[in-house]
Amino acid sequence: MNKFTISGSPHVHGDESTKKVMYGVVIAMIPAVLVGVYYFGLDAVRVLLLAVAASLFFEWLIQKYLIKGPLTINDGSALVTGILVALNVPSNLPGWMVIIGALVAIGMAKMSFGGLGKNVFNPALVARVFLLVSFPVQMTSWPKPTPITDGLVDVITGPTPLGIVKEGLGNGQTMSQLSTELPSYTQDMVGNIGGSLGEVSALALILGGVYMLWRKIITWHIPVSVLATVAIFSGIFWGFDPEHYADPMFHMLTGGLMLGAIYMATDMVTSPMTKSGQLVFGFGVGLLTILIRMWGAYPEGVSFAILIMNAVVPLINKGFKPRRFGVKPGVEVKA
């Protein structure tokens, strides 16, 4: 008598897995990591290693001793969170603060909600904001980018382009007066500007984004809607008063916008399930970012914008359903 496996269809499975998705994101972050190391040197390596090691360690610790459930630290999700935490902080952040960031990301934002797939807020962003409000000085003293090829030099800190604009406009200066202090767009693209470890080079981030699109890890809906919303709203104000509002290109290329739009807002767990919902979500992130950047207390608003929109995701999921087959009448062809 033969013994056969009996199970419901389908009897084949595609080659996607959670692990492949997660490691795909890791691959996509390589360009940004390399740029970070290039401009911020060994400090960047230190922050990256610490954040990753701490994230993996805390995930293991909590799964083994608190949850006492299966150990899944090799599924790649804690690795992604670790790298994202590192990319979101200044490269000169003290090590113990990096570790606290990892603990907040993994312990508070992820595991306390039930672990992978259950969290409402993006863990790395919760860590970034937690660190920002807890250690405002360290989280806003940005090291000046120094190519690693220049050898080891003392770290000099300076403001980010967004910081320069916020401060300058607040002091009554105009954009044309500030323009001499601001980096060129080319510098913004390659990453030769002040900022957190992984947000400086728009080009590297876009490269990784294209890879994730090709691998179908993300769809275009969130990044494009975030960037388009930022471009349109900043464009309107800039069009009316270019002396008191920065231009759209500046808004798109500086600060955490690219990192946020491509890697953080697209986080599967904390973004809407349908493409229409993702467009709404992206619009919200873009709009809130601009509101905070222009009129908020902080020079940068991407993190807050994404976290606020994370909270709205369940509502978006209820309101924005996929297009159901056969619900709207299809286009008729007369043959």
Next chain:
Amino acid sequence: MGILKTFALGGVHPEENKLSSHAAIEVLPVPKQVIVPLGQNLGAPSKAIVKKGDKVKVGQLIAEAGGFISANIHSPVSGTVLKIDPAIDSTGYRRPCVFITVEGDEWDENIDKTDTLIPEIALTPEEIVNRIKSAGIVGLGGATFPTSVKLMPPPGKTAEFLIINGVECEPYLTSDHRVMLEKGQEIMVGIQILMKALKVEKAFIGIENNKKDAITYLSELSQSYQGIEVVPLKVQYPQGGEKQLIKAVVNREVPSGKLPIEVGCVVQNVGTALAVYEAVQKNKPLIERVVTVTGKGVKKPSNFLVRIGTPVEQLIEAAEGLPENTGKVISGGPMMGKSLTSLDAPVVKGTSGILIMEKEESGRKTESPCIRCSKCTYVCPMGLEPFLLAKAAKLGKFEMAENEMIMDCIECGSCQYTCPANIPLLDYLRLGKLKVGQAIRNRNKK
């Protein structure tokens, strides 16, 4: 060829693995005994009209349709009725079957056994429908819906297009492909018969582009038949689903909960068109069909012309035996087929293939938490949210599942195929559909 047509929403592209596409159809010898299940079609099971000890000929009626949506069954062999007893069929359940001991191969004298093509259609539309009904023809694509019922549009509805399903989107299966290549003329006449019965001027044959030889051959043939057009389609699963095929070919969307006739379409499988030809022109009831026997470990992937009721084991033997490390035997394709519990299960009208899977590919991968990646939603051809429906079913929230349109699920399995977390989404969806279906029936009773 330009951009190939396909359906609009979702879909996946599993490995095609059409191992037997070059294996010409072989006639499998008549077995020593056949087991003919009384429940072979969608709808009510048939009622046996023979009893133990009766002598039967090939093509003789042995069971009558048990309702409007049901079908006649004819003896696939000549011999003596041994018993009418429950036996395990391809569903895994024991259900009533007619056992017939084979003696010789004596056919009913009204059946024309020759290969001569008869292109002229003598019967009127009503006679055609009656002939198809009495011949016990059901949809041979796998759904086994009685063909005659589809040819009688409900009052107020008229058919505009006949769409012939030559898609065969299931990986591995090649029976429709071979039938198109080897029985092209008969299919063409069969289509003309169906067109006459439905009173339509236009028929489309949808064929996926991985069967270029069939596209070329049937396109050539269609030149000499009025109103038949071959439509090459992009390879995309589940294009063989009725609603997806209609969308792909004529760009119409069957409204939720409705039948294809709502948008003026009737869909029939190519194998069904062949059976219709044989029934109407040759007076031959549905007693045999083409079945693919395939799998990565199968020595001789084949396509056999098999009498209904032949045990699956004999087909496998004819394909040079069950491979050593067989883990699973499936009736049908890998996406929608049913895994068999026993090789004694007989071939029925809806058996399109027997797929043998190796041990390594038979199990499921370990399930992990949903990462809300939405891939199930992107691939759902009905625009549903499988993750949500599965969760609703798991939690027993069947009312929610109904509101989220779980009954529109066509059980194609694209969601589960795609899920990176290996969640058995379709298991939960089937449970949900079962419960919601029961609730709807109870409501309608009141």
